[in-house]
Amino acid sequence: MRLHKLLWYGLMSVPLLFLAIFFFYPLISIFSFSLIDNGAIDLSGFVTLVTRPLYRETLLRTTWQATLSTLLTIGLALPAAYVFTRYQFRGKSLLLSLTTLPFVLPTVVVATAFMAIVGPRGFLNEWLMQLFALDEAPIQLRGTLAIILIVHVFYNYAIALRMITGYWSNQSTNIEEAAQVLGAKGFNLWWSIRLPILRPAILAASVLVFIFTFTSFGVILILGDLQFMTLEVQIYYQARNLFNLPLAAALSLVQIMTMLLMMIFYTWLQKNIATSNLQSAKQVARPVKTTGERIFLAANLLFIVILLFTPLLALIARSFIQDGTFTLDYYRALGELDDGSVLAITPLAATINSFRIASITTIAAVILGLISAYLIGGHNRPKWISQIFDPVFMLPLATSAVTLGFGFTIALDEPPLDLRASWWIIPIAHTLVAIPFVVRSVLPAIRAIPENLYEAGAVLGANPFTTWRLIELPLISRGLIVGATFAFTISMGEFGASLFVVRSNSSTMPLVIYRLLGQPGLNNYGQALAMSSLLMLVCMVSFIAIERIRTSGIGEF
Amino acid sequence: MLSVNDVSYGYDAHTVLDTINLEVIEGEIICLLGESGSGKTTLLRVIAGLETGYSGEVIVDGQTMENVPIHQRGFGLMFQDFALFPHMTVAQNVAFGLRMQGLPKNEQNRIVSEMLELVGLDGYGNRSIDALSGGQKQRVALARSLAPRPKLLMLDEPLGSLDAGLRERLVIELRDIIKQIGLTAIYVTHDQQEAYAIADRIAVMNHGKIEQFDSPQALYQRPETAFVARFLGLNNIVPAEFMRDYVQLEPSTDHYLIHPQSLVFDDNGNLAGKITGILFQGDRYRIEISAGKGIDLTTYLSTTKNVPQIGDSVTLRIEKDDLHPLIR
């Protein structure tokens, strides 16, 4: 038995070691490099930060925008989560997977897609101008907070929807039914009964969406107005363009501090999560009956279609259209990308490379994330452990990718860790970002398992590993799947520090897209769209495969 | 086969179990009877290994359980809230313990069918857990704990959530099943009727201590303490002083218990009192009598006899043999 405890501690330390070597060590390295000059601390960055009001404004603006984005995303996703949890309808799980697609698209591509719809000469404006005989485009969204919020929702809707749905699907309906018998309905029902039950999942999703939108920079860069910089954009600008490392480091620290504060707030909100009655998802969902329900279902589906799928479809459609006619030329041209030069990457090679990286990331993130989730929230875990380690594992998400990228170069420069230009740095960087996703998806599920199930299993003769495998794992499989899907998507879409590291010559799908968009040539734009469509296709197929691996119990758990 | 020696358990200066000593013979059904907070569930959990950090010893078949992990003890535990695995069918739940024992699939299936039939859930094997009623869940939980033929079966308020009629029926069935299989069992409840029906011996628990451990009849006829007496519904506890006025006795204790059956109406009786309350109970009346000096007594009268009225003066007969000494 002592061996088994030792094994357990050993296992728990693996994600911690991973984090220590590949996150803290690079982070501390870049901070010391930036802030320590010949033994003395260079405070110039902090001085600038404090003295120039620009940075205070930036922090406020960033927080404001992130808060709005989060509220909007959660608010819009909640009714849809209800629909996906409670109603049984055809194509449900496919639709749910599809909502994750926006996540994988490079910002440049998304921005173009949106401009094609709501831009000054986009579909919507053209149509409105025609309809109302207007001279000027009525919808002018460029540079407004509105378009940023819209695109943020577009990107992050899936996080909220899938996390809340995943959790809610296994919550027994009997508490609600009891309340309804007692007369609760409508707003009251939502406020007093449903939301408290969903609190763990809502909070988990909110944390992620907030962090993402807080550190968002691609969207801000392209769609924001010239002065609308978030903290991350500032760091990006100071570090990359100006190489003003002291200021960049100071800003990074502010960013991390803000995120830590938010995490503390979140942990405070998370207290007293009661274990719930678990029920199979199939039992929870039922076919639509009344007209009211039908309308509600339709409204939510319509919203998803409009917000999420129209831009995607517009994108895909454009990849098939040249000069107004249908053509496969762009796809064919992709096949001819191999012009015999060093940079020439066939889409196949890029796809395989992306896929390889994403698979490794997913496996690593799922394993490490699962262990971390147990480290943080396993049963009988003392509260102080979860209070410390929960924020710790979220940190990679909240840290400026530029900063971390530089950290890799400085820290990982000597054997046995000479990885700064290795192929492996990419999946490592992706895994750092993906682990928090897995943790956030799985943790509520773990916490929802009643204590006596473990005891029942043990009494019936199951050793701890068997108890975990046969009893716990099936009950958290839904959360795991959601986490795995996101890990895969994050990797395919090349999030985080991987954008700022030194890479070997091999390419990935997003890189091909970026390259195509960076060169003149009549076909390049169309090819970029074609490649984006392929990227979405690869993801779709992979999502379906991931769902298949899921344990099949009787109860669609 | 089970010895609990000087087991004490507490936390935060709160004592839950206080020097518990218990011996259970193989094949017998004993009951832990007590209020909530008396420690009965905790004692069960200590025996099962679900609680650690207690002092004292738990010995099974001569072997101490100190370093034996829960899953290796071969006990069965039926939880108060069933703890059924929501993601498994009825059959899969019941088969779980068998699966852990490594039995071949067809053997598992055979025993599962047998168990389901035994608890009256024949054919329910493929059902999902959440489609079951409370009573059905109870029986699945029971079947699950019985199936692996544990050397010691522990049941924690297993009939708690059922209505009275069902409970009455099931407790008898339960005893039959356990005896039929030949298991040793510990049954926890707060209801003395259940205890009487199920147990070979009953341990009455009070604030972490076992007050008395005896067969149901012995317990009823010779409760040793006022607590036990009251718990069994015997309220005629009278001080020795009072009795001396009516019966010739050398008091050996402070208080005596008079069973209601011993209090008969007799016109030539030695104890006078006034009827203060009459409760119709179907086949009998429960009659409260005030005997003066603040003493209230309870007795029964068959409904075939003439019913007295409240306020009537009556006389009862008490014999010395009717007085049963209470230790405390």
Added chain:
Amino acid sequence: MRFRNLISVLVFLFILVFAVKAQDDGVTITIVAHDSFNVSEETLNIFQEESGITIEILRAGDAGQVVNQSVLSAGNPLGDVLFGVDNTFLSRALNAEIFIPYESPLLENVDEQFILDEDYNVTPIDYGDVCINYDIPYFEENELAVPESLAELTAPEYAGLLVVENPATSSPGLAFLMATVAEFGEPSDDNDYSYLDFWSDLVANDVLIAEDWSTAYFGNFTQGSEDGTYPLVVSYASSPPFTYNEELDSATTASIVADGTCFRQIEFAGILDGTEHEAEAQQVIDWMLSVEFQQEVPDQMYVFPVNNEAELPELFAEYAQIPDVPADLAYEAIEENRDTWIQSWLETVVD
């Protein structure tokens, strides 16, 4: 059953992961380059075979990132040769002292104007000009004269026709800004019309500011997108050849190359201090200056060769316009003032 799935997935992945490359003997030279560095496989192989040197390429992002990463790894460099530091980042690189000087014999075929560092810490390899591209058919159809100086862009006939990029986030955007700085000068008591005044006028003339080249060119330029409405875009002198239209047998765009309207970006390569193969690194630099390599740079990297013995490919010779007098700005000044210029620009442009 589930375990079987899991195992087959794991096996599949192990196969995927461990596609190991064979190790070569002989010296390997690693070139740390930006994402646009390119050369044909053929030319590369010829060099590798003839020299016995194996070339590995590392990508660090854009030109700025190449320099940043190299500065961060000074002394323990990421590779042996750095390719892609340009004049806008030269100061940063030289100040960090990350190079070993080398004067290639092939430099005798390179024009003086390209040799910015007299200590030969870096060697010029190619150059590109950021120029305004214009839509030829548009100007013809609308009978508009093509602007011949930066100042003319503020004229009313060009109102709402020009799209530029944000210098804070775009390299050509910054180049164009610097061209205006070079042309109009910084604000001072002696200067009547500084570059900031010019920009005010441009803004008043409805200039569109896009976030990056991609958005400007593929989103707003009339010849880059069906939805584009701007016939003037800040792009590269090497862009027009790609708008060659077979039917018309000519390119649909051209560059404005009037004096001072373009900004020249010269790209350099250098040997990184800390390399263990200095001799071989020198060979690589020589190779990059060789005619074989130089003749490919237009097609491979959309830039122009510095070696005056190299011939331009046909399309480039025909349709790429090369300015005689690009804007002139000392490279030291760029690193020093970059932030000031951008911040001032931001303040001017956003009201």
